[in-house]
Amino acid sequence: MERVPVLKIGDILLVSIQIDMEDQVALQLQEDLAERIVATGCHGVIIDISALDIVDSFVGRTLATIAAISRVLDAETVVVGMRPAVAITLVELGLSLPGIRTALNVELGMDLLAREREDNGDDDEETNGLEGAETPAVPAP
Amino acid sequence: MNEPGRRIEVASDQDVVRVRQQVRTLAVAVKLSLVDQTKIVTAASELARNTLVYGGGGWVEVAPADNGRRKGIRIVFSDHGPGIADLDLAFTDGYTTGGGLGLGLSGARRLVDEFDIVTAVGEGTTITVTKWCR
Ligand SMILES: Nc1ncnc2c1ncn2[C@@H]1O[C@H](COP(=O)(O)OP(=O)(O)O)[C@@H](O)[C@H]1O
Ligand SMILES: [Mg+2]
Numbered sequence: 001m002e003r004v005p006v007l008k009i010g011d012i013l014l015v016s017i018q019i020d021m022e023d024q025v026a027l028q029l030q031e032d033l034a035e036r037i038v039a040t041g042c043h044g045v046i047i048d049i050s051a052l053d054i055v056d057s058f059v060g061r062t063l064a065t066i067a068a069i070s071r072v073l074d075a076e077t078v079v080v081g082m083r084p085a086v087a088i089t090l091v092e093l094g095l096s097l098p099g100i101r102t103a104l105n106v107e108l109g110m111d112l113l114a115r116e117r118e119d120n121g122d123d124d125e126e127t128n129g130l131e132g133a134e135t136p137a138v139p140a141p
Numbered sequence: 142m143n144e145p146g147r148r149i150e151v152a153s154d155q156d157v158v159r160v161r162q163q164v165r166t167l168a169v170a171v172k173l174s175l176v177d178q179t180k181i182v183t184a185a186s187e188l189a190r191n192t193l194v195y196g197g198g199g200w201v202e203v204a205p206a207d208n209g210r211r212k213g214i215r216i217v218f219s220d221h222g223p224g225i226a227d228l229d230l231a232f233t234d235g236y237t238t239g240g241g242l243g244l245g246l247s248g249a250r251r252l253v254d255e256f257d258i259v260t261a262v263g264e265g266t267t268i269t270v271t272k273w274c275r
Contacts, residue, residue, distance in 0.1 A: 022154035054179055056186040057242045085179040093248035094234050
């Protein structure tokens, strides 16, 4: 089975998905990222999906789960590089990816994470709270 | 009208990737717009995964379509799984018996131009979808 590489760049973990992932590969990425967040203490995750020509409900759910897991581990996730046709299709599919931060490219994603960290005064205790509650990954039936 | 298609056995995650690739290739060949290519590949991914996960495996056939006025792509997904007892329920956004998002059937139907489903409890499910060039 192929594996999606996770790179550490400063305080950020960067994942660039370059393959059409089997479902198992997406689940493995979810696990790998959780482990790397804990192992590195990184506070930001950027997932670059600019090479993906589709995002279906499985990959969409995986992205939402990664965002939720990272938040619990005190890291913020930004999904970057979504193609316009993918965005149009996702919305029609019924998946609006609630709770997922997005940016147009890796650079803007890094800016976003840096700004967030500053706004939060870099103080872990204060900002953890129950913020995640705003963002159900699954739409209500 | 119905040209013979290419049949892909669906028995693993990898086969679902194969279905996506086959649909992508044909969608480009029949000159669907980029957005329509994206929609039909996404719909195919959802339905092929259902064939695998809920149908217990089956096959998918991808073929060019032509109704005399327009060209397009037609895809059949077929399994001999448990069938779907309550179609209204299955097509409800968010309904899932497998811990998914419950958007595969309903979402796929929104993404294509024609959607036909034949299902019988204990016998299986066959879904045919068509996307036409604009
Ligand atoms: N080929 C199939 N055979 C039997 N049941 C199916 C099939 N496809 C879908 N279903 C049923 O319909 C439900 C909704 O499917 P779907 O909208 O794709 O959502 P999900 O895959 O997230 O559960 C499934 O949970 C399953 O119970
Ligand atoms: Mg499904």
